[in-house]
Amino acid sequence: MLALLAIALAISMAILDGAIVNVALPVMAKDLAVSPGAAIFVVNSYQIAVTASLLPLASLGDILGYRRVYLSGLAVFTAASVACALSPSLNLLIAARIAQGLGAAGIMSVNIALVRFIYPHRMIGRGVGNVALVVAVASAAGPTVAAAILSVAAWPWLFLVNLPVGLLALLVGSRTLPATPRSGARFDAPSALLNALTFGLLIIGIDGVGAPEERGLALVEIAGALVVGAAFVWYQLRLPAPLLPVDLLRIPAFALSMATSIASFASQMMAYIALPFYFQDVLRLSETRTGFLLTPWPLAIAAMAPLSGRLADRFPPGILGGIGLGTMALGLTGMALLPPEPSALDIAWRLTLCGLGFGLFQSPNNKVIITSAPRERSGGASGMQSTARLTGQSLGAALVAVLFGLSHGAGPAEPVSLSLWCAVALAAMGALASVLRRKPAG
Incomplete structure (x- = not known):
């Protein structure tokens, strides 16, 4: 069905862009005149943005409707993909990747929730299975897709290919995705901030554990994530509809x-x-x-x-x-x-x-x-x-x-x-x- 096609197209792009950039990091570092270590943050910034914003955007889905958050995330992701392709420096590329990660989080945060409204209850398992198939194929295809694109074009085309796919997904999604109920609750900004700090510090710390020269700082970051996370959970326990x-x-x-x-x-x-x-x-x-x-x-x-x-x-x-x-x-x-x-x-x-x-x-x-x-x-x-x-x-x-x-x-x-x-x-x-x-x- 067309609604599932819109979800499949968007999820494929979000999953692929978490993997295909790895293959191009050496040539990116050379073109942007930066060290390989600095170029790695092109990958990490995307991962951090996605992880830190998933729950706030899922909460917005409950408040504003899953369709609105999904289509907004898809639009941001598509526009940020163009910005990534046109970035002349590492700092601008990282900023565009953060925006792209926020858009991807909008897609990922509510895709399974939308499946619940697309399929009848007796077929929800089938709908979830179809989404799992898309995720598996996109994850498996990442390195192959990257290698195929880089064999005929420069690395900006890793991002530019998202433009036609994103526009098609927006067109199909705007016509077929169902409107969903809205909770009417208010968005909890303090919870969103604590969530971002908790998961941001955790992911940064985890990424640094493997490097011996960064392990001390990484452990401090993980400890900070645990402290902030404890405060985050304590705050959520007091709320009737918590973000976490x-x-x-x-x-x-x-x-x-x-x-x-x-x-x-x-x-x-x-x-x-x-x-x-x-x-x-x-x-x-x-x-x-x-x-x-x-x-x-x-x-x-x-x-x-x-x-x-x-x-x-x-x-x-x-x-x-x-x-x-x-x-x-x-x-x-x-x-x-x-x-x-x-x-x-x-x-x-x-x-x-x-x-x-x-x-x-x-x-x-x-x-x-x-x-x-x-x-x-x-x-x-x-x-x-x-x-x-x-x-x-x-x-x-x-x-x-x-x-x-x-x-x-x-x-x-x-x-x-x-x-x-x-x-x-x-x-x-x-x-x-x-x-x-x-x-x-x-």
Whole structure:
């Protein structure tokens, strides 16, 4: 249906722009005459802007309507993409990336909430599965899309391609996305500020943990995030409709689904980061071969996501999620126990198992997150779903960086093995949290 097409186009752009820039960082640094270390903030600024603004924009969705926030975020994202392409300096590019991240947060914060109003209740699992499919394909396609564009054009075209896609999504969305109820509440600016400080300091701190020379400052930033976060939670507990939906976290199914989501995405990210080092430093494979070997995981997610969405409409989501993450843990265990000289088939079937398991888990888990919340709090639930994903990914990346730092001087296989076993533990904990949700949502 056309409403889902509008969501799919916008989500694809937001997900892709979180990944495709990585490939172009070296040439960006050269063209803008800056160091590689400084250029990395082109990536980090986007991530920080998205994470820090997800919950405030989800709250605005409850207040103003999800359609309005979604289309406004899409318009900002599209305009900021053009600004990124035209930026003549690093500072202007970073400013445009922050604006682009704010637009992406507008898209991500309410997309699942909109699905609740597009699909009838009996088909919500199918709708969530379709969105999960889009996210999986966009995540998998990031490096390939970037390489294809850079093979025929300069790096600004990584951003300019968003212009026609964004305009098409705006046209379709403005005609098809449903109007949703408005809460009539007032926007809580102090909560938004505390939220931005908490998640901003946390993400900056996590990003710095992996660098030994920055670790002291990073730990201070993380400690600051915990202090501000404690004040943030205390303030939210006093509010009838908090920006940080602590009221939703009192719902056992919602809280367990959030914990499961964070654990699963942290596990996935640990494997995604560690495995390229194993393929290239241990097996001595090329970058191209590494990319090829990693492909079965996202392809399996894309194949499983629509099916798992339909299963979530018929069977208890908690059980499906537990089976999915248990399967993912088995695949990761297989990767950790690979023989010294594995064949491509040895690797492919294990990574396929990981992808099938994660794909089976994701749609049912997202369905529980959105349907265990009251209908009028769908924006807060949707924002928390995206926040859990980004938090889990950031924690997974930080854990890999710490393990590689602690294993300095050891052989290249040791930190990879430690990372994979930690990923197994996280997937197993997520599976346990999932099956504790005894009743199907809704």
